[in-house]
Amino acid sequence: MSDQPDNGRRQFLSRGTAATAAVAVAPGVLLYDFARARPPAEPASSAVRWGLLIDTTRCDSGCDACVSACREENALPLPLKPTDPQWIRKVELTQEGTGRKVSLPMMCQHCAEPPCVDVCPTGASFKRADGIVLVDKHRCIGCRYCMMACPYKARSFVHEPVEDHSGATPRGQGTVESCTLCVHRVDEGRAPACVDACSREGHRALLFGNLNDPDSAISQRLRSVASVKLRADLNLDPGLSYVGL
């Protein structure tokens, strides 16, 4: 009997190793969700649902690192007119009566029940298996129904011809676009550009991760702090949550 391997002990040890791999590499930098990035040839799976937790108590009203990081990553032009594309914008809120001020980034909320997908007549607006809501610009006819349907005003229409193609996301005139949650980075096992920029600034107001994994940093934090979904009354089940609103 004694030559039989002690499987219980082995499993315990291997679990211990996995847990070590998942701890913080440096303060604020967690490898937890990305340690198990899927191979590039595999399709995105619904076992994962990507989400963001935005801690407005850590968000500095004078900082727009997330906005400029997004612009740089995706080669977006500086918004000069109200109709120019904005994938992420900083919003300042003041509570009536008390005068309490809150600063927060607003972008596509990556809903589980996205109204932009419901209204799209061509199937260009779609939700990927891992919960990221995207526009397939090959199918987009620029009708802008999705922009009307989105309660978060998260989508933009590209009015002008695109000259700068150096960005990670192909963009073109006559199509609608919005935050892609930096899907190209997520597929490489990296966090979105805004999240990295916020960490670099030392604010760490943005936490990215897999909502379907109860052990992920984002799930643990969602369990431990009070957070809200924007316009929760619409029952769209956004992938983004906000703390401190």
Next chain:
Amino acid sequence: MRRMAGLLLFLAALTGAAAAVPMPELDVGQGGHCVNDPQVMRQNHMKFLYQQRDETVRLGIRGGKYSLAGCVDCHASKVNHSVLGSDRNFCQGCHTYAAVKIDCFECHSSKPRALSAVQREGGHP
């Protein structure tokens, strides 16, 4: 024998006709081994690109061999670093010849990406 001579004449006429049609003179850029046989690519590149495009955008499958950026990386002209610009440039040259509108580059870059590690080793990105 007479029939044979006729056939030969016919073949010669065909070859002459083919030579008379002006073929596009393309600047293939870096060139080298393509991801598939060049004749297969000439005939089917659009199908391969469509297939992979949908798999990548909608399913999130990355790293397939028929990448548009991969075409550009190898075939951008060494003169203007693009696959567009004149009727000698790789994509534009052939598309003008075939009178097929090319709209890939209204959104995608017609210039090569920075050299990746894979490319430096001579492989395809």
